[in-house]
Amino acid sequence: MDKNEERICEAIIRLFERKVGQKRADPIRPEKDHSGPPVEVRVMIGDRRYAIEHTLVEPFENFIQIGNRFSKFVREILDALKGTMPGPGIYQLSFPIDPTAEHKGAALAALRQPIIDWVRAAAEEMFQECPEREDRNWRPHGYKGMRETHIGGLHLILVRNMHWSMRTKHDGFFDIARRTDGDLEPARQARIRTALTKKLPKLLTCGGEGDVTILVLEFSDIALTHHVFIAQALEHLIAQGVTMPDQVFIADTTQSRPWDFYQPIADGAFVIDMEPVTIEPPEYIGY
Structure with a gap:
């Protein structure tokens, strides 16, 4: 059951x-x-x-097993970064669909801190590109920044979205996603x-x-x-x-x-x- x-x-x-x-x-x-x-x-x-x-x-197929491994891997990353991202704007870090396929145990755990460090640096770069919500250089569609890298063979993409009309309560929001190839x-x-x-x-x-x-x-x-x-x-x-x-x-x-x-x-x-x-x-x- x-x-x-x-x-x-x-x-x-x-x-x-x-x-x-x-x-x-x-x-x-x-x-x-x-x-x-x-x-x-x-x-x-x-x-x-x-x-x-x-x-x-x-x-x-096998989604639950893959998801359990992914959740265990990224939980510490999510906890370390939530509430620390520079606002305004919201952030999403995306991984490949199964980032734990090629790494196990200590080798996988060793990737966490480099990922956290990279996200913080990349977020700060994007914040400096557009630190103010009302920056008219980004009207009417708002700011969308992206940084990508490879760490331990994992292709990581960090996106920051900010719109001049976005409510401030979402500032600095951070979450994690997985990308899929195809539909x-x-x-x-x-x-x-x-x-x-x-x-x-x-x-x-x-x-x-x-x-x-x-x-x-x-x-x-x-x-x-x-x-x-x-x-x-x-x-x-x-x-x-x-x-x-x-x-x-x-x-x-x-x-x-x-x-x-x-x-x-x-x-x-x-x-x-x-x-x-x-x-x-x-x-x-x-x-």
Whole structure:
């Protein structure tokens, strides 16, 4: 079982308890007790029964293993640089898709400090190019600076973006991304289609028995997947005639807490403009 599966299902139950204004009753776990279509949870809330399924979304094969290595590698880099970048402007450091493929252990760890040192120097160079937000030399499109280098065989790109209309609360923001060669969208759609092929038949059987059907798509990488990308892949599959559950949530668990939940399908209707619902991960499971 995925490490977040039970807590995500619990969070969804709590969301619908608040929405309906009533507490759960008669929860069952068909996947374990073989009491019906093997969804994770079926539970009564008010006068309706809800069937919940969860799956972890990978944008491509072996993504989770690669992502775990990447996250471990870059976490110290991110922590060292967040809050130290010269403002105004926002910064993004991008790596190849699998920067840990050629380096292991101590050899990989030894790359961190040179990368941190280079980012600080390159950021300062770009800051000196345009230190003022209102610099009219960069109107109307604002400033976009870029520096690139190779460290330990890794091709690194640092970008600084600044626009005269950008709000000051974003100044000095820094994040890390991975670059891909070519278009990831077909691979992402294929992985989501595979997930739906496994999950939808069980949910739709429950729907045929009168349940409200709920699918939660979880992503947990820090640099590559985004809730909008997943929603766009769903939209493409809907256009191809794939039947969706009544409710679809996208759970962003990239941070240990809190989690953000987005809902691209609500009561059968698709939307792309989604506001997150922020949830503290449940400490206990009530079903």
